[in-house]
Amino acid sequence: MxxxxxxxxxxxxxxxxxxxxxxxxxxxxxxxxxNKREGYPLESDRSARAPRVPIQGWPSIPSPKTYLLRDGSSVSVPRPASAPAPLSARPSGPWPGAPLVPDGDPMQAGVGPGSYAERADVPDTTLDGAPRLLPLRVLAGFGVDHGDPDPRGLPVIGADGAVAGTVTELWVDQAEMLFRYLEVALPQGPSVLLPINFARIDDHRVRVRSLCADQFAGVPALRVPDRVTLLEEEKIMAYFGAGTLYATPDRQEPLL
The missing domain is CATH 1.20.5 (Single alpha-helices involved in coiled-coils or other helix-helix interfaces)
Known part of the structure:
Protein backbone atom coordinates (compact mmCIF):
# COMPACT_ATOMS: atom_id res chain seq x y z
CA MET A 1 0.00 0.00 0.00
CA ASN A 35 -33.40 30.13 10.57
CA LYS A 36 -36.89 28.91 11.51
CA ARG A 37 -36.97 30.30 15.05
CA GLU A 38 -39.05 33.27 13.90
CA GLY A 39 -42.09 33.11 11.64
CA TYR A 40 -42.59 29.35 11.69
CA PRO A 41 -44.64 27.29 11.27
CA LEU A 42 -46.10 29.02 8.23
CA GLU A 43 -49.82 28.99 7.56
CA SER A 44 -51.44 28.12 4.26
CA ASP A 45 -54.68 29.71 3.08
CA ARG A 46 -55.35 26.96 0.56
CA SER A 47 -58.87 26.57 1.89
CA ALA A 48 -61.05 29.37 3.22
CA ARG A 49 -63.37 26.87 4.93
CA ALA A 50 -60.93 24.38 6.49
CA PRO A 51 -58.52 25.30 9.30
CA ARG A 52 -55.26 26.81 8.13
CA VAL A 53 -52.56 24.23 7.45
CA PRO A 54 -49.28 24.69 9.36
CA ILE A 55 -46.18 24.33 7.19
CA GLN A 56 -42.71 23.59 8.55
CA GLY A 57 -40.88 22.42 5.46
CA TRP A 58 -37.56 20.61 5.75
CA PRO A 59 -35.93 20.49 8.18
CA SER A 60 -38.49 20.89 10.95
CA ILE A 61 -38.45 23.85 13.33
CA PRO A 62 -35.96 23.50 16.23
CA SER A 63 -36.83 22.95 19.85
CA PRO A 64 -37.41 26.15 21.88
CA LYS A 65 -34.36 28.04 23.12
CA THR A 66 -34.45 30.81 25.75
CA TYR A 67 -32.53 34.04 25.14
CA LEU A 68 -31.68 36.62 27.80
CA LEU A 69 -32.40 40.15 26.59
CA ARG A 70 -30.55 43.36 27.39
CA ASP A 71 -33.28 44.66 29.70
CA GLY A 72 -33.14 41.54 31.88
CA SER A 73 -36.18 39.84 30.40
CA SER A 74 -36.09 36.61 28.41
CA VAL A 75 -37.83 35.20 25.38
CA SER A 76 -38.18 31.63 24.13
CA VAL A 77 -38.28 30.93 20.41
CA PRO A 78 -39.87 29.39 18.53
CA ARG A 79 -43.06 30.04 20.45
CA PRO A 80 -46.75 29.67 19.64
CA ALA A 81 -47.90 32.53 17.45
CA SER A 82 -50.46 34.89 18.93
CA ALA A 83 -53.86 35.08 17.31
CA PRO A 84 -53.62 37.35 14.25
CA ALA A 85 -55.61 40.55 14.20
CA PRO A 86 -58.69 40.53 11.95
CA LEU A 87 -57.62 41.25 8.40
CA SER A 88 -59.26 44.32 6.89
CA ALA A 89 -58.95 42.96 3.37
CA ARG A 90 -60.25 40.23 1.11
CA PRO A 91 -58.51 38.20 -1.63
CA SER A 92 -59.10 39.51 -5.12
CA GLY A 93 -59.53 35.96 -6.41
CA PRO A 94 -60.31 32.42 -5.22
CA TRP A 95 -56.79 31.09 -5.83
CA PRO A 96 -54.06 30.88 -3.15
CA GLY A 97 -51.85 33.93 -2.98
CA ALA A 98 -54.35 36.24 -4.67
CA PRO A 99 -53.64 39.95 -4.03
CA LEU A 100 -55.50 41.48 -1.10
CA VAL A 101 -58.04 44.24 -1.67
CA PRO A 102 -58.48 46.49 1.41
CA ASP A 103 -61.90 46.80 3.04
CA GLY A 104 -62.99 50.26 4.09
CA ASP A 105 -60.28 52.91 4.34
CA PRO A 106 -57.21 51.43 2.59
CA MET A 107 -54.96 53.83 4.53
CA GLN A 108 -55.96 52.11 7.78
CA ALA A 109 -56.29 48.53 6.51
CA GLY A 110 -52.73 47.49 7.36
CA VAL A 111 -52.14 45.57 4.13
CA GLY A 112 -49.86 45.97 1.14
CA PRO A 113 -47.48 48.92 1.54
CA GLY A 114 -49.41 49.80 4.71
CA SER A 115 -48.69 46.53 6.52
CA TYR A 116 -46.70 46.50 9.74
CA ALA A 117 -45.31 44.13 12.37
CA GLU A 118 -46.76 43.81 15.87
CA ARG A 119 -43.64 45.02 17.65
CA ALA A 120 -43.43 45.69 21.38
CA ASP A 121 -45.39 48.73 22.51
CA VAL A 122 -42.41 50.18 24.39
CA PRO A 123 -39.84 52.82 23.36
CA ASP A 124 -36.59 51.70 21.80
CA THR A 125 -33.52 52.40 23.93
CA THR A 126 -29.83 53.11 23.57
CA LEU A 127 -27.13 50.84 25.00
CA ASP A 128 -27.33 52.62 28.35
CA GLY A 129 -31.12 52.24 28.54
CA ALA A 130 -32.08 55.83 27.65
CA PRO A 131 -34.92 56.46 25.17
CA ARG A 132 -33.43 56.30 21.70
CA LEU A 133 -35.79 58.74 19.98
CA LEU A 134 -36.48 62.11 21.58
CA PRO A 135 -37.43 65.59 20.36
CA LEU A 136 -34.82 68.34 20.38
CA ARG A 137 -36.74 70.25 23.04
CA VAL A 138 -35.73 67.72 25.68
CA LEU A 139 -32.17 67.18 24.50
CA ALA A 140 -29.27 69.41 25.38
CA GLY A 141 -26.30 69.50 23.06
CA PHE A 142 -28.16 68.56 19.88
CA GLY A 143 -29.09 70.88 17.05
CA VAL A 144 -29.27 71.39 13.29
CA ASP A 145 -25.98 71.75 11.44
CA HIS A 146 -25.34 75.27 10.21
CA GLY A 147 -24.95 74.00 6.66
CA ASP A 148 -28.36 72.30 6.60
CA PRO A 149 -31.80 73.92 6.34
CA ASP A 150 -33.73 74.03 9.61
CA PRO A 151 -37.27 72.85 8.78
CA ARG A 152 -38.82 74.17 12.00
CA GLY A 153 -41.44 76.75 11.08
CA LEU A 154 -41.71 75.61 7.45
CA PRO A 155 -45.06 74.56 5.93
CA VAL A 156 -45.62 70.91 5.05
CA ILE A 157 -47.04 70.52 1.53
CA GLY A 158 -48.97 67.35 0.67
CA ALA A 159 -49.16 65.57 -2.67
CA ASP A 160 -52.19 67.70 -3.63
CA GLY A 161 -50.24 70.92 -3.19
CA ALA A 162 -52.19 71.99 -0.09
CA VAL A 163 -50.64 72.89 3.25
CA ALA A 164 -51.02 70.07 5.79
CA GLY A 165 -49.41 71.82 8.77
CA THR A 166 -46.21 73.35 10.10
CA VAL A 167 -43.02 71.68 11.31
CA THR A 168 -42.54 72.47 14.99
CA GLU A 169 -39.82 70.07 16.10
CA LEU A 170 -37.21 67.49 15.08
CA TRP A 171 -36.83 64.04 16.67
CA VAL A 172 -33.30 62.71 17.13
CA ASP A 173 -32.07 59.14 17.01
CA GLN A 174 -29.43 59.25 19.73
CA ALA A 175 -27.92 55.91 18.72
CA GLU A 176 -27.38 56.85 15.06
CA MET A 177 -26.92 60.61 15.60
CA LEU A 178 -29.43 61.66 12.95
CA PHE A 179 -32.97 62.99 12.64
CA ARG A 180 -35.72 60.40 12.28
CA TYR A 181 -38.96 62.39 12.39
CA LEU A 182 -40.38 65.86 11.88
CA GLU A 183 -43.11 66.85 14.30
CA VAL A 184 -45.94 68.54 12.38
CA ALA A 185 -48.59 70.72 14.01
CA LEU A 186 -51.91 70.34 12.20
CA PRO A 187 -54.58 73.05 11.97
CA GLN A 188 -56.85 70.81 14.03
CA GLY A 189 -56.00 67.94 16.36
CA PRO A 190 -52.72 66.83 17.94
CA SER A 191 -49.31 67.05 16.31
CA VAL A 192 -48.15 64.04 14.31
CA LEU A 193 -44.77 62.59 13.38
CA LEU A 194 -43.58 62.67 9.77
CA PRO A 195 -40.79 60.14 8.97
CA ILE A 196 -37.97 62.20 7.54
CA ASN A 197 -37.38 59.71 4.72
CA PHE A 198 -40.85 60.59 3.38
CA ALA A 199 -40.01 64.33 3.38
CA ARG A 200 -38.12 66.54 0.96
CA ILE A 201 -36.79 69.64 2.71
CA ASP A 202 -35.68 72.88 1.12
CA ASP A 203 -35.29 76.44 2.41
CA HIS A 204 -38.96 77.32 2.01
CA ARG A 205 -41.08 74.21 2.51
CA VAL A 206 -41.28 70.50 3.28
CA ARG A 207 -42.84 68.40 0.54
CA VAL A 208 -44.49 65.03 1.10
CA ARG A 209 -45.61 62.96 -1.90
CA SER A 210 -47.07 59.99 -0.04
CA LEU A 211 -50.05 61.82 1.54
CA CYS A 212 -52.49 64.52 0.62
CA ALA A 213 -52.85 67.39 3.07
CA ASP A 214 -56.13 66.23 4.62
CA GLN A 215 -54.77 62.70 5.18
CA PHE A 216 -52.26 63.92 7.77
CA ALA A 217 -55.12 63.91 10.27
CA GLY A 218 -55.14 60.10 10.08
CA VAL A 219 -51.49 59.63 11.05
CA PRO A 220 -51.43 57.51 14.25
CA ALA A 221 -50.96 59.80 17.25
CA LEU A 222 -48.56 59.18 20.13
CA ARG A 223 -49.95 57.82 23.37
CA VAL A 224 -47.39 59.72 25.46
CA PRO A 225 -45.90 63.08 24.39
CA ASP A 226 -42.13 63.08 23.77
CA ARG A 227 -42.09 59.27 23.57
CA VAL A 228 -42.65 56.97 20.61
CA THR A 229 -42.86 53.20 20.96
CA LEU A 230 -41.69 50.57 18.51
CA LEU A 231 -45.29 49.68 17.67
CA GLU A 232 -46.21 53.34 17.14
CA GLU A 233 -43.24 53.70 14.81
CA GLU A 234 -44.43 50.71 12.80
CA LYS A 235 -47.93 52.14 12.45
CA ILE A 236 -46.70 55.61 11.50
CA MET A 237 -44.35 54.26 8.84
CA ALA A 238 -47.11 51.95 7.57
CA TYR A 239 -49.56 54.85 7.22
CA PHE A 240 -47.14 56.84 5.07
CA GLY A 241 -46.26 53.67 3.15
CA ALA A 242 -49.94 53.04 2.45
CA GLY A 243 -50.19 56.52 0.98
CA THR A 244 -47.70 55.64 -1.75
CA LEU A 245 -50.40 53.39 -3.24
CA TYR A 246 -53.73 54.38 -1.69
CA ALA A 247 -53.52 58.17 -1.19
CA THR A 248 -55.24 58.85 -4.53
CA PRO A 249 -57.28 56.50 -6.76
CA ASP A 250 -55.00 56.99 -9.76
CA ARG A 251 -52.04 55.48 -7.87
CA GLN A 252 -53.79 52.11 -7.91
CA GLU A 253 -54.16 52.09 -11.69
CA PRO A 254 -51.66 50.49 -14.12
CA LEU A 255 -48.95 52.70 -15.58
CA LEU A 256 -49.86 51.71 -19.14
Missing part, protein backbone atom coordinates in the same frame (compact mmCIF):
# COMPACT_ATOMS: atom_id res chain seq x y z
CA UNK A 2 1.13 3.55 -0.74
CA UNK A 3 1.67 6.34 1.81
CA UNK A 4 -1.60 7.46 3.40
CA UNK A 5 -3.49 4.30 2.53
CA UNK A 6 -5.62 2.69 5.25
CA UNK A 7 -6.74 -0.29 3.16
CA UNK A 8 -6.17 -1.13 -0.49
CA UNK A 9 -9.36 0.85 -1.36
CA UNK A 10 -9.48 3.57 1.35
CA UNK A 11 -6.91 6.25 2.14
CA UNK A 12 -6.70 9.22 4.52
CA UNK A 13 -7.69 11.82 1.90
CA UNK A 14 -10.88 9.90 1.12
CA UNK A 15 -11.81 9.67 4.79
CA UNK A 16 -11.18 13.41 5.26
CA UNK A 17 -13.33 14.21 2.22
CA UNK A 18 -16.23 12.08 3.49
CA UNK A 19 -15.90 13.63 6.96
CA UNK A 20 -16.07 17.12 5.42
CA UNK A 21 -19.21 16.18 3.46
CA UNK A 22 -20.90 14.91 6.63
CA UNK A 23 -19.86 18.03 8.59
CA UNK A 24 -21.04 20.36 5.83
CA UNK A 25 -24.43 18.60 5.52
CA UNK A 26 -24.87 18.85 9.29
CA UNK A 27 -23.93 22.54 9.24
CA UNK A 28 -26.45 23.33 6.49
CA UNK A 29 -29.18 21.43 8.34
CA UNK A 30 -28.37 23.25 11.58
CA UNK A 31 -28.43 26.68 9.95
CA UNK A 32 -31.71 25.95 8.18
CA UNK A 33 -33.31 24.89 11.47
CA UNK A 34 -32.00 27.93 13.34
Missing amino acids: QTGAITPTIDVAQVVLYAFWIFFAGLVTYLLRE
Whole structure:
Protein backbone atom coordinates (compact mmCIF):
# COMPACT_ATOMS: atom_id res chain seq x y z
CA MET A 1 0.00 0.00 0.00
CA GLN A 2 1.13 3.55 -0.74
CA THR A 3 1.67 6.34 1.81
CA GLY A 4 -1.60 7.46 3.40
CA ALA A 5 -3.49 4.30 2.53
CA ILE A 6 -5.62 2.69 5.25
CA THR A 7 -6.74 -0.29 3.16
CA PRO A 8 -6.17 -1.13 -0.49
CA THR A 9 -9.36 0.85 -1.36
CA ILE A 10 -9.48 3.57 1.35
CA ASP A 11 -6.91 6.25 2.14
CA VAL A 12 -6.70 9.22 4.52
CA ALA A 13 -7.69 11.82 1.90
CA GLN A 14 -10.88 9.90 1.12
CA VAL A 15 -11.81 9.67 4.79
CA VAL A 16 -11.18 13.41 5.26
CA LEU A 17 -13.33 14.21 2.22
CA TYR A 18 -16.23 12.08 3.49
CA ALA A 19 -15.90 13.63 6.96
CA PHE A 20 -16.07 17.12 5.42
CA TRP A 21 -19.21 16.18 3.46
CA ILE A 22 -20.90 14.91 6.63
CA PHE A 23 -19.86 18.03 8.59
CA PHE A 24 -21.04 20.36 5.83
CA ALA A 25 -24.43 18.60 5.52
CA GLY A 26 -24.87 18.85 9.29
CA LEU A 27 -23.93 22.54 9.24
CA VAL A 28 -26.45 23.33 6.49
CA THR A 29 -29.18 21.43 8.34
CA TYR A 30 -28.37 23.25 11.58
CA LEU A 31 -28.43 26.68 9.95
CA LEU A 32 -31.71 25.95 8.18
CA ARG A 33 -33.31 24.89 11.47
CA GLU A 34 -32.00 27.93 13.34
CA ASN A 35 -33.40 30.13 10.57
CA LYS A 36 -36.89 28.91 11.51
CA ARG A 37 -36.97 30.30 15.05
CA GLU A 38 -39.05 33.27 13.90
CA GLY A 39 -42.09 33.11 11.64
CA TYR A 40 -42.59 29.35 11.69
CA PRO A 41 -44.64 27.29 11.27
CA LEU A 42 -46.10 29.02 8.23
CA GLU A 43 -49.82 28.99 7.56
CA SER A 44 -51.44 28.12 4.26
CA ASP A 45 -54.68 29.71 3.08
CA ARG A 46 -55.35 26.96 0.56
CA SER A 47 -58.87 26.57 1.89
CA ALA A 48 -61.05 29.37 3.22
CA ARG A 49 -63.37 26.87 4.93
CA ALA A 50 -60.93 24.38 6.49
CA PRO A 51 -58.52 25.30 9.30
CA ARG A 52 -55.26 26.81 8.13
CA VAL A 53 -52.56 24.23 7.45
CA PRO A 54 -49.28 24.69 9.36
CA ILE A 55 -46.18 24.33 7.19
CA GLN A 56 -42.71 23.59 8.55
CA GLY A 57 -40.88 22.42 5.46
CA TRP A 58 -37.56 20.61 5.75
CA PRO A 59 -35.93 20.49 8.18
CA SER A 60 -38.49 20.89 10.95
CA ILE A 61 -38.45 23.85 13.33
CA PRO A 62 -35.96 23.50 16.23
CA SER A 63 -36.83 22.95 19.85
CA PRO A 64 -37.41 26.15 21.88
CA LYS A 65 -34.36 28.04 23.12
CA THR A 66 -34.45 30.81 25.75
CA TYR A 67 -32.53 34.04 25.14
CA LEU A 68 -31.68 36.62 27.80
CA LEU A 69 -32.40 40.15 26.59
CA ARG A 70 -30.55 43.36 27.39
CA ASP A 71 -33.28 44.66 29.70
CA GLY A 72 -33.14 41.54 31.88
CA SER A 73 -36.18 39.84 30.40
CA SER A 74 -36.09 36.61 28.41
CA VAL A 75 -37.83 35.20 25.38
CA SER A 76 -38.18 31.63 24.13
CA VAL A 77 -38.28 30.93 20.41
CA PRO A 78 -39.87 29.39 18.53
CA ARG A 79 -43.06 30.04 20.45
CA PRO A 80 -46.75 29.67 19.64
CA ALA A 81 -47.90 32.53 17.45
CA SER A 82 -50.46 34.89 18.93
CA ALA A 83 -53.86 35.08 17.31
CA PRO A 84 -53.62 37.35 14.25
CA ALA A 85 -55.61 40.55 14.20
CA PRO A 86 -58.69 40.53 11.95
CA LEU A 87 -57.62 41.25 8.40
CA SER A 88 -59.26 44.32 6.89
CA ALA A 89 -58.95 42.96 3.37
CA ARG A 90 -60.25 40.23 1.11
CA PRO A 91 -58.51 38.20 -1.63
CA SER A 92 -59.10 39.51 -5.12
CA GLY A 93 -59.53 35.96 -6.41
CA PRO A 94 -60.31 32.42 -5.22
CA TRP A 95 -56.79 31.09 -5.83
CA PRO A 96 -54.06 30.88 -3.15
CA GLY A 97 -51.85 33.93 -2.98
CA ALA A 98 -54.35 36.24 -4.67
CA PRO A 99 -53.64 39.95 -4.03
CA LEU A 100 -55.50 41.48 -1.10
CA VAL A 101 -58.04 44.24 -1.67
CA PRO A 102 -58.48 46.49 1.41
CA ASP A 103 -61.90 46.80 3.04
CA GLY A 104 -62.99 50.26 4.09
CA ASP A 105 -60.28 52.91 4.34
CA PRO A 106 -57.21 51.43 2.59
CA MET A 107 -54.96 53.83 4.53
CA GLN A 108 -55.96 52.11 7.78
CA ALA A 109 -56.29 48.53 6.51
CA GLY A 110 -52.73 47.49 7.36
CA VAL A 111 -52.14 45.57 4.13
CA GLY A 112 -49.86 45.97 1.14
CA PRO A 113 -47.48 48.92 1.54
CA GLY A 114 -49.41 49.80 4.71
CA SER A 115 -48.69 46.53 6.52
CA TYR A 116 -46.70 46.50 9.74
CA ALA A 117 -45.31 44.13 12.37
CA GLU A 118 -46.76 43.81 15.87
CA ARG A 119 -43.64 45.02 17.65
CA ALA A 120 -43.43 45.69 21.38
CA ASP A 121 -45.39 48.73 22.51
CA VAL A 122 -42.41 50.18 24.39
CA PRO A 123 -39.84 52.82 23.36
CA ASP A 124 -36.59 51.70 21.80
CA THR A 125 -33.52 52.40 23.93
CA THR A 126 -29.83 53.11 23.57
CA LEU A 127 -27.13 50.84 25.00
CA ASP A 128 -27.33 52.62 28.35
CA GLY A 129 -31.12 52.24 28.54
CA ALA A 130 -32.08 55.83 27.65
CA PRO A 131 -34.92 56.46 25.17
CA ARG A 132 -33.43 56.30 21.70
CA LEU A 133 -35.79 58.74 19.98
CA LEU A 134 -36.48 62.11 21.58
CA PRO A 135 -37.43 65.59 20.36
CA LEU A 136 -34.82 68.34 20.38
CA ARG A 137 -36.74 70.25 23.04
CA VAL A 138 -35.73 67.72 25.68
CA LEU A 139 -32.17 67.18 24.50
CA ALA A 140 -29.27 69.41 25.38
CA GLY A 141 -26.30 69.50 23.06
CA PHE A 142 -28.16 68.56 19.88
CA GLY A 143 -29.09 70.88 17.05
CA VAL A 144 -29.27 71.39 13.29
CA ASP A 145 -25.98 71.75 11.44
CA HIS A 146 -25.34 75.27 10.21
CA GLY A 147 -24.95 74.00 6.66
CA ASP A 148 -28.36 72.30 6.60
CA PRO A 149 -31.80 73.92 6.34
CA ASP A 150 -33.73 74.03 9.61
CA PRO A 151 -37.27 72.85 8.78
CA ARG A 152 -38.82 74.17 12.00
CA GLY A 153 -41.44 76.75 11.08
CA LEU A 154 -41.71 75.61 7.45
CA PRO A 155 -45.06 74.56 5.93
CA VAL A 156 -45.62 70.91 5.05
CA ILE A 157 -47.04 70.52 1.53
CA GLY A 158 -48.97 67.35 0.67
CA ALA A 159 -49.16 65.57 -2.67
CA ASP A 160 -52.19 67.70 -3.63
CA GLY A 161 -50.24 70.92 -3.19
CA ALA A 162 -52.19 71.99 -0.09
CA VAL A 163 -50.64 72.89 3.25
CA ALA A 164 -51.02 70.07 5.79
CA GLY A 165 -49.41 71.82 8.77
CA THR A 166 -46.21 73.35 10.10
CA VAL A 167 -43.02 71.68 11.31
CA THR A 168 -42.54 72.47 14.99
CA GLU A 169 -39.82 70.07 16.10
CA LEU A 170 -37.21 67.49 15.08
CA TRP A 171 -36.83 64.04 16.67
CA VAL A 172 -33.30 62.71 17.13
CA ASP A 173 -32.07 59.14 17.01
CA GLN A 174 -29.43 59.25 19.73
CA ALA A 175 -27.92 55.91 18.72
CA GLU A 176 -27.38 56.85 15.06
CA MET A 177 -26.92 60.61 15.60
CA LEU A 178 -29.43 61.66 12.95
CA PHE A 179 -32.97 62.99 12.64
CA ARG A 180 -35.72 60.40 12.28
CA TYR A 181 -38.96 62.39 12.39
CA LEU A 182 -40.38 65.86 11.88
CA GLU A 183 -43.11 66.85 14.30
CA VAL A 184 -45.94 68.54 12.38
CA ALA A 185 -48.59 70.72 14.01
CA LEU A 186 -51.91 70.34 12.20
CA PRO A 187 -54.58 73.05 11.97
CA GLN A 188 -56.85 70.81 14.03
CA GLY A 189 -56.00 67.94 16.36
CA PRO A 190 -52.72 66.83 17.94
CA SER A 191 -49.31 67.05 16.31
CA VAL A 192 -48.15 64.04 14.31
CA LEU A 193 -44.77 62.59 13.38
CA LEU A 194 -43.58 62.67 9.77
CA PRO A 195 -40.79 60.14 8.97
CA ILE A 196 -37.97 62.20 7.54
CA ASN A 197 -37.38 59.71 4.72
CA PHE A 198 -40.85 60.59 3.38
CA ALA A 199 -40.01 64.33 3.38
CA ARG A 200 -38.12 66.54 0.96
CA ILE A 201 -36.79 69.64 2.71
CA ASP A 202 -35.68 72.88 1.12
CA ASP A 203 -35.29 76.44 2.41
CA HIS A 204 -38.96 77.32 2.01
CA ARG A 205 -41.08 74.21 2.51
CA VAL A 206 -41.28 70.50 3.28
CA ARG A 207 -42.84 68.40 0.54
CA VAL A 208 -44.49 65.03 1.10
CA ARG A 209 -45.61 62.96 -1.90
CA SER A 210 -47.07 59.99 -0.04
CA LEU A 211 -50.05 61.82 1.54
CA CYS A 212 -52.49 64.52 0.62
CA ALA A 213 -52.85 67.39 3.07
CA ASP A 214 -56.13 66.23 4.62
CA GLN A 215 -54.77 62.70 5.18
CA PHE A 216 -52.26 63.92 7.77
CA ALA A 217 -55.12 63.91 10.27
CA GLY A 218 -55.14 60.10 10.08
CA VAL A 219 -51.49 59.63 11.05
CA PRO A 220 -51.43 57.51 14.25
CA ALA A 221 -50.96 59.80 17.25
CA LEU A 222 -48.56 59.18 20.13
CA ARG A 223 -49.95 57.82 23.37
CA VAL A 224 -47.39 59.72 25.46
CA PRO A 225 -45.90 63.08 24.39
CA ASP A 226 -42.13 63.08 23.77
CA ARG A 227 -42.09 59.27 23.57
CA VAL A 228 -42.65 56.97 20.61
CA THR A 229 -42.86 53.20 20.96
CA LEU A 230 -41.69 50.57 18.51
CA LEU A 231 -45.29 49.68 17.67
CA GLU A 232 -46.21 53.34 17.14
CA GLU A 233 -43.24 53.70 14.81
CA GLU A 234 -44.43 50.71 12.80
CA LYS A 235 -47.93 52.14 12.45
CA ILE A 236 -46.70 55.61 11.50
CA MET A 237 -44.35 54.26 8.84
CA ALA A 238 -47.11 51.95 7.57
CA TYR A 239 -49.56 54.85 7.22
CA PHE A 240 -47.14 56.84 5.07
CA GLY A 241 -46.26 53.67 3.15
CA ALA A 242 -49.94 53.04 2.45
CA GLY A 243 -50.19 56.52 0.98
CA THR A 244 -47.70 55.64 -1.75
CA LEU A 245 -50.40 53.39 -3.24
CA TYR A 246 -53.73 54.38 -1.69
CA ALA A 247 -53.52 58.17 -1.19
CA THR A 248 -55.24 58.85 -4.53
CA PRO A 249 -57.28 56.50 -6.76
CA ASP A 250 -55.00 56.99 -9.76
CA ARG A 251 -52.04 55.48 -7.87
CA GLN A 252 -53.79 52.11 -7.91
CA GLU A 253 -54.16 52.09 -11.69
CA PRO A 254 -51.66 50.49 -14.12
CA LEU A 255 -48.95 52.70 -15.58
CA LEU A 256 -49.86 51.71 -19.14
